Amino acid sequence: MAALVIWLPVQRLFQTTSVEAIVNARTLTLRAPIDGVVSSAPASLAIGATFPAGTPLLHITNSRADRTRFDDLRRLEEHTEIEAAALKTRLDNIERMHSDFVAQTRLFQIGRIAQLEARIEESKSNLAASTTRQEETAAVLERALELDSKGFQPKALLEKVRRDDEIAKQDVRSIEQRIKGIAVELDSAKSGSFLGDSYNDRPRSSQRADELQQQVVELSAQLTEKQLMIRQLKKEIDVERDRLQLNSDAQVLAPSSSAVWELLTAPGEHVQRGQELMRLLDCNAALVTAVVSETVYNRLQIGSSASFRLRDGDVAMPGRVVNLTGVASATANYAIAPSSLRKEQYRVAVEVPDLANDGQGCHLGRTGQVIFANQSGAAITATAQ
Template sequence: MAGAVISGLGIYILIGEGFSIVSSDAVINARVAMVRSPIDGYLEMKPLAIGQRVHAREPLGSVTDERADDARVQDLERAADALAAETALLQARLADLKGSRAELAGRTLSYQEGRLRQLRAQIDEAEAMLAGARATSQESEATLVRAEELKAKGIQSAAVLDKASASHSVAALAAKAAAARVETLRIQHAAASKGTFLGDSYNDTPYSSQRTMELDLLAAELRADLEERAGRLAKVRDHIAVERQRVGRMREAFLNSPVDGRVWEAALGAGEYARKGQDILRLLDCSTTVVTASVGERDYNRLRVGDPARFRLAGTRRVYDAVVLRLAGSGAATVYNNMAISPGPDHLQRYDVALSVPGLLHDPEANCAVGRTGKVSFSGIGDATGRLRSWLGL
């Protein structure tokens, strides 16, 4: 009876294996994240052992290049120094102009005050002369009247009358000229009080006032030049700040882990010289853990993405639910370019299947156990067979 049971179980297992799809090999695999050198320089790394756990954004080391090209920064600094010197020179010239202008303005004011006092004195003098001319004119007019009366009485000759008439005419013209002189001086005084000086022998403004206006124009030009230099200097200093940041990035770069995972390979170590873009570390991205397997052509054509499956980890009794994630077919070498475990020749001759096994991510013993092998079954019969084998301890 016992022999019949054992024979029945053997037949059941053989039938289950015959009708289920079982992979010939299955490997826990994961994507590899590269840590590359962003610049040329010498590598400083903290001690990292193969398989050591690392966390995302964890500092791993740095690359330092003391020979970073800072010629652009030096050129900009020289340009900034030149602009700063020009700015200081313009500021000094502007200060000198302000001093000279203040001095000339004082001289202009003194000239104006002196000229007004001079014109006031000349007006007083002209008014006195006008009064004298009017008195002389009145006297000559009286003399002319007496001469006319004496001529009419025959006491005085016509020559005396003519002389008296001529003297009166001259005196009247002299009074008129004196009045005009007074009016001219008053006009000059009124204009001088407003800063305009009238005369035949000089310009409308004194030399000091002309120089003041010239200095004002020159100061305006200097202020425009100073503003232009200040604007250029500010822009150059902004460029210097940007270039210093660039040189700082070229001189030293920090290396951080891009993923949560484990150290898979260290291409370079501390103290070695790294080229820009050169691989320094390869890290397993444990969040991308999958199982890769291969099957025969007939079985491969029966599978579909999303089909359920089960993965049994070799050397254990643990079985994990899985789902077909990718069907890459035969010769699927390129899909492994960024994977930790590359397929062997036998695998490439068969048909590649990738599976998602969420249970591996939550199993502390199998989490990121890249390289561990097992077997995948793709049918319910195979699963039942596996459960029976587990129950029997096979």
């Protein structure tokens, strides 16, 4: 009896096997992306149902999504479009009026040039007549001077002839200067300025055309500004429409190929954003959780090679140690909490890829045997009880 009492603790010190090993899998928690009412997407949504990645599982609609910003932008866009249309109409009318005044100014310029050219021709004719008269008075003055030198010409008549000759010369000079002035007016008219037109150098139609041209420039700038504003508003409306769509309608998709583990909501229920909706069992990440003795635990490290054999099977599936929690709390997102393995305190997680690739699901909850290989090649066994 004394030997037995002493041997049991000593045997525990030399024990190299764990006492529990079980197939486990991580769970995925799906939360509500928006506030709204839940509706079931597939009719077959039930505990244990499997779905491939990307399958819509739940549909959430929120008829009370805040659309104030979207409506404000739409109203502002409509108001801006109305203003732009009014500016366009006004611009078209002013451009039409401007074209009419430009045409009127052009007709006035053509008529003014023709008038001045006619006046020049008239003045040239008058100049020719005055030149002839001046030549005639010059000849008369020459004869009068000759008669005066011989004493046959009265002094009064000589003075009259001289006066007539001087007047004829001044007439010629006056007509020549008038022709120069008309030529200046003609050159100005050809360039668009009209000298002698009351106190203005341009007619009223031309001045009005200039005023309308300034209005055309201003209205064109305002119209361009409105059009740029409309384009910017359209971009903001598209962004706000996408945001409104995200907040008013959302589908909850399966993140990976998985099975429904737990349903936390039902169709017709109103949920809050971030509220848990369901938990999925991710069989693609199947692994084995085991508890080992302190001696075995101290010999293990992350990445250590291991193999797993189901309790009723004879095929050893290769794996590796991915987590060593010891006496600390293990990860909480396991379908079977590692804390339920209570025969030892030191917990180990072993990744076994073949569990997810054998086409038979996760084998969740099945027990088996994990064999760890230490650095010296010796086998350390964890046996399910």
